[in-house]
Amino acid sequence: xSKIELSIGPNFFNWSNEKLVDFYARIxxxxxxxxxxxxxxxxxxxxxxxxxxxxxxxxxxxxxxxxVVFSTIALPVTVRDRKSINALSxxxxxxxxxxxxxxxxxxxxxxxxxxxxxxxxxxTAKVLMNxxxxxxxxxxxxxxxxxxxxxxxxxxxxIEVFAFGRLPLAVSGRCxxxxxxxxxxxxxxxxxDRDLDGMDVTTLDxxxxxxxxxxxxxxxxxxxxxxxxxxxLTKGIGRLRLSPHNIDMITIAEIYRDLVDxxxxxxxxxxxxxxxxxxxxxxxxxxxxxxxxLWQAD
Amino acid sequence: MLGQRNDNNPSxxxxxxxxxxxxxxxxxxxxxxxxxxxxxxxTNARNFPGLNFSEKELNAGVRLAHKxxxxxxxxxxxxxxxxxxxxxxxxxxxVVRSGADAIIAADIAVLDYAKEKHPDLxxxxxxxxxxxxxxxISFYQETFGVQRVVLxxxxxxxxxxxxxxxxxxxxxxxxxxxxxxxxxxxxxxxSYATGKSPNLTGVCSPPGDVSYDEDGSNLYARLGGFxxxxxxxxxxxxxxxxxxxxxxxxxxxxxxxxxxxxxxxASLLPRLQKAGVTAVKIEGxxxxxxxxxxxxxxxxxxxxxxxxxxxxxxxxxxxxxAMIEGGRETTGAYKKIWR
Numbered sequence: 001x002s003k004i005e006l007s008i009g010p011n012f013f014n015w016s017n018e019k020l021v022d023f024y025a026r027i028x029x030x031x032x033x034x035x036x037x038x039x040x041x042x043x044x045x046x047x048x049x050x051x052x053x054x055x056x057x058x059x060x061x062x063x064x065x066x067x068v069v070f071s072t073i074a075l076p077v078t079v080r081d082r083k084s085i086n087a088l089s090x091x092x093x094x095x096x097x098x099x100x101x102x103x104x105x106x107x108x109x110x111x112x113x114x115x116x117x118x119x120x121x122x123x124t125a126k127v128l129m130n131x132x133x134x135x136x137x138x139x140x141x142x143x144x145x146x147x148x149x150x151x152x153x154x155x156x157x158x159i160e161v162f163a164f165g166r167l168p169l170a171v172s173g174r175c176x177x178x179x180x181x182x183x184x185x186x187x188x189x190x191x192x193d194r195d196l197d198g199m200d201v202t203t204l205d206x207x208x209x210x211x212x213x214x215x216x217x218x219x220x221x222x223x224x225x226x227x228x229x230x231x232x233l234t235k236g237i238g239r240l241r242l243s244p245h246n247i248d249m250i251t252i253a254e255i256y257r258d259l260v261d262x263x264x265x266x267x268x269x270x271x272x273x274x275x276x277x278x279x280x281x282x283x284x285x286x287x288x289x290x291x292x293x294l295w296q297a298d
Numbered sequence: 299m300l301g302q303r304n305d306n307n308p309s310x311x312x313x314x315x316x317x318x319x320x321x322x323x324x325x326x327x328x329x330x331x332x333x334x335x336x337x338x339x340x341t342n343a344r345n346f347p348g349l350n351f352s353e354k355e356l357n358a359g360v361r362l363a364h365k366x367x368x369x370x371x372x373x374x375x376x377x378x379x380x381x382x383x384x385x386x387x388x389x390x391x392x393v394v395r396s397g398a399d400a401i402i403a404a405d406i407a408v409l410d411y412a413k414e415k416h417p418d419l420x421x422x423x424x425x426x427x428x429x430x431x432x433x434x435i436s437f438y439q440e441t442f443g444v445q446r447v448v449l450x451x452x453x454x455x456x457x458x459x460x461x462x463x464x465x466x467x468x469x470x471x472x473x474x475x476x477x478x479x480x481x482x483x484x485x486x487x488x489s490y491a492t493g494k495s496p497n498l499t500g501v502c503s504p505p506g507d508v509s510y511d512e513d514g515s516n517l518y519a520r521l522g523g524f525x526x527x528x529x530x531x532x533x534x535x536x537x538x539x540x541x542x543x544x545x546x547x548x549x550x551x552x553x554x555x556x557x558x559x560x561x562x563x564a565s566l567l568p569r570l571q572k573a574g575v576t577a578v579k580i581e582g583x584x585x586x587x588x589x590x591x592x593x594x595x596x597x598x599x600x601x602x603x604x605x606x607x608x609x610x611x612x613x614x615x616x617x618x619x620a621m622i623e624g625g626r627e628t629t630g631a632y633k634k635i636w637r
Contacts, residue, residue, distance in 0.1 A: 075481055076431050079459065088407035099432035104440075118427070118483055118497065120377035123407035127441075141486040141495060146380035153380075169487050170480040173631045175450025176554060180547045201554060202546045203525040204518070210487075212547065218482070219490055267368070285493070288488065290523055292490040 004232050004260035005239040006253060007160060009095070009137075010071035012042050012168065012213055012243070014193040017053045023244065024057040028064035030250045032257040035067040035239070039088070041098055041116075042171075044081040045188065050284045069116065071096040074116040075171045075215065096137075103131060103215040107225035110134045115162055116171070122153035130211050135160055137241055140167045140223070143289035146234065151236025158238040162274075163226075164252060165243025166198060166211055166280065167219040167292055185215070196246035197279040208280060221283035221293050226269045229262045247277055300332065300369050300399050300420060300446075310571050310578050310601050312595045313371065313615055314469060317349040317583035322359045324587035326366035328594035333363055334371040334402060335583065341389040342373045344583045345500030355416055356396045369399040376500045377422035379404045386587060402448070403427075404483055409442040422446040424476035425472070426483035426496065432453050434466040439467050446470055451561070452481050454634045455569050472636065473563040474593065475581025477630050479541045480555040487540045491522035503539045510535065519543075562627040567600060570632075 013021070028035060036058055040047050047139075054070075062066045070092045073083045074282040076099055086271055089095055089105035097103045098116035112135040119125050125136055135158040138147050175185040177192040177199060192199075193210055196212030198218050208220040225240065232240075240260060252273070273282065278288050285294030299313050300311075316322035325333045336342025339349040351359060360370045372393040378386040393401050395415050401419055403409050406427035412419050425448040429435050438444040446468040462469055467551055469502075480487065480497070482540065486533070489495035492507040507522045517529045519538035526538030541555040545556035563570070570578060578601075630636055 018535065035605075050349075073482070075428075075452070077452065082431055082433060099431075099434060100427075100429065100437050101431050104433045104437035116484065118405070120405065121380040121383050121407050121499065123378065123383050123410065124405060127406050127410050139486070139497070141498060142380075149380035167486070167490065169490050170485040171497065172480045172555075174555075174637045176478060176547075178637075180550070180552070180554060184635060186634065199547055204528045204544060205525050206546070207524060209524055210490075216554075217487065260397065260533055286489070289493060292486065292491045293522075298326045 002233055002238075004229055004237070005035060005242045006256055007037065007239055008033055008034040008249065008253070009162070009165065009241045009243040010037040010039055012195055012216060012218070013198065013246075014043070014046055014190060014214065015196060016193065017050060018048060019196075020053055021057060021227050024248070025060055025289060026250060028061045028066060029252040033066070033242070033253050035069065036061050037071045037096055037112075037241075038071045039071040039113075042216050043175075043187075043192075044073060044076070044078050044084065045190070047080060047084060054207065066266045067094065069094040069096050069112055071114060072097040072098050072102040073290050074114075075173075077173070096251040097133075099188075103128065103133075106132055112160075113137065115139055115168060119150075124148045125150050125154055125157060127159055128241045129154060134158060135239070137162060140169070141286055141292060144224055147237070148235045155236070155297065159236055160239035160241050160282060161225055161237055163240035163242060163256065164224055165222060165245060167221070167223050167286070168216060168243075169210070169219055169292075172215050172217070173228070175215050176217065177214050180212065188214075211280070219280070219283065219292060220285045221279045221280040221295075223286055223292075224270065224273055225285070225287060226266045226273070226281045229260050232260065245279060247279070251276060270278070310567065311470075311576055311604050312594070312597055312601055313577050313579040314597075315358070315475075315580055315583040315585065316590065317344065317585065318587070319351065319355050319359055320587045321583075321585070321590045323362060324372075324591040326363045326368045328591045330368050331597035332369040332371055332399070332577065333359075334373055335359065335577075336373040336375075336382075337389050337392060338387065339389070340379075340500050341376055341386050343375050343424070343496050343500045344373075344507075345376070346584060347551060349584060353392045353396070355396070356392065360396045360398050364397075367467075370396075371402050371422060372396070372398045372548050373401045373402040373424065375402050375404045376407055377426075377427050379409045379498075379499045383407055384413075387415075390416065390419075391585065402444070406442075407477075409438070409444070413442045417443075420445055422448065422470070424448055425450055426484045428481050430461075432461065435465050435467060439465075446576065450481050450483075451478055452511065452631050454568060455573055455632045456634070458570070458575065458632075459573040468576035469574070470577040470579055471563075471575050472581055473567065473570070473578040474597065475585075477559065477581075477628065478562040487542075491524050491540060493522075503537075507537055522583055531597050535581050557626065557628075559626045559628045561630050563632050564597070564600060566629060566632050568604060571604065
């Protein structure tokens with residue numbers, strides 16, 4: 001009987017070093033997950049700050065028996081961004097590539113293909129497997145039908161789906177936090193640190209829509225893939241990724257642990273998730289190739 | 299031969315769009331050095347009804363363009379759907395049969411197939427691949443033999459200068475037309491609202507998901523049910539392209555992502571040339587032949603004027619200032635202040 005693993009994805013938001021250290025200490029001590037992704041993936045300007053705490057966080061998690069993976073930045077532009085990708089990709093044992101530059105610098109060593117890479121089919125996945133890809137976290141818009149087709153064609157590839165959290169929808173050269181505060185990226189005053197789950201973006205008629213996080217745009221809604229263990233195994237999925245939010249992520253991990261261990265059904269997992277103070281409504285439309293904001297129970 | 303313009307002479311190659319055979323003819327006659335187009339299916343990123351080329355039309359288009367001395371670049375630049383990659387492979391085969399001069403691709407599956415089956419086919423990396431660093435460009439160059447990279451519209455001129463010093467491939471940049479605010483090929487906003495997106499289906503903010511709803515004296519433009527913009531009496535209603543809408547954030551209503559502007563970097567042509575860019579690209583495969591003819595003529599005149607020497611900057615921008623149909627323009631990310 002196979003076991004479905006759980007992971008904590010890389011944190012997208014500009015959290016203070018104290019918050020990062022506390023967050024990962026709790027994950028190390030209490031979260032029933034096998035794997036944790038750490039590192040700055042959104043904005044290179046945040047690196048001089050949080051670079052200082054990653055070694056300590058890495059050690060804390062490793063000592064707690066977690067598999068720790070360094071995630072690389074999604075949209076490298078500056079020399080600093082590139083240096084960080086080059087160093088992490090060359091030196092670390094486990095790396096998640098979120099830009100093809102990281103795959104290049106990995107030079108054939110094993111890596112995780114992150115959700116920011118454009119891997120939409122089995123042929124692309126196969127080429128990257130030949131270059132060292134062992135785990136693949138599909139782009140969030142990829143329908144489950146396509147994920148299954150890739151899993152079927154490549155049974156040796158571990159598939160890790162983005163199961164919980166606001167959906168990472170886009171990255172840009174422009175910083176929307178800075179723009180909303182009438183600043184520019186170059187003098188942003190790190191204003192994104194005010195919004196621990198992203199800045200709400202609503203429509204003119206006040207419908208919740210998106211969420212801005214520096215150069216990143218996320219959904220306002222919270223993705224929740226709540227397929228049961230047997231369904232996940234049938235589809236060839238080996239791990240679920242839970243994306244960090246400013247809520248009790250230990251409880252979220254416990255709900256998913258019960259789900260993938262077969263202790264509870266999807267409906268109970270959904271009810272328990274709904275009871276949490278989530279930053280947005282639940283969504284799972286992408287799973288069936290529908291608009292990503294839809295929650296198909298509605 | 300493509301790319302030669304850069305070897306012995308620094309002239310910019312002008313790459314122009316053609317959504318239809320009529321537009322291709324117009325572009326060729328107006329003096330386009332190269333013309334890009336796509337097949338009429340989901341293999342290209344402008345998969346809109348009434349656009350693009352059948353195989354027969356592509357074959358005829360290549361012949362016609364070559365007669366005018368223009369090159370043809372064919373975009374097979376969406377990401378192949380899992381389980382259906384044969385559709386994209388067939389498209390690559392069709393491009394080769396047509397005698398076109400290069401293929402523009404983003405998906406590793408497509409590049410891999412082209413390299414394996416058609417080693418002599420010239421490969422251009424689509425903007426949809428979002429390769430913005432020497433490392434990512436080197437990956438595509440060394441793995442698939444890519445000869446030209448279309449740069450993402452997130453880079454400043456200064457960054458393009460630096461990049462060109464570090465890479466040996468040719469670079470091509472957008473200078474006119476529609477402007478993606480998000481990094482191309484890294485944006486799922488459209489599928490979040492509609493289920494359809496550039497990477498999945500070759501469309502963004504598709505017309506079939508658009509509605510205009512009146513509420514009193516206001517008109518709301520919606521996409522997939524989300525209000526993207528609203529217009530009061532006397533305001534001209536625009537198309538609800540998701541990233542060009544008006545939204546509320548921090549208690550204020552604004553064009554948060556980008557104003558409804560289009561790109562015009564004509565004034566930067568001399569700087570782009572100095573930056574070592576090989577080719578400049580005009581967006582607009584959805585445009586009619588009259589528009590194409592006018593824009594191509596203006597840009598060709600601008601490029602030729604620059605070749606004739608002197609500082610053409612002011613002349614170039616004057617020549618094109620009338621081109622954007624009453625709309626507003628931006629030089630986009632090329633100037634760092636945009637960020």
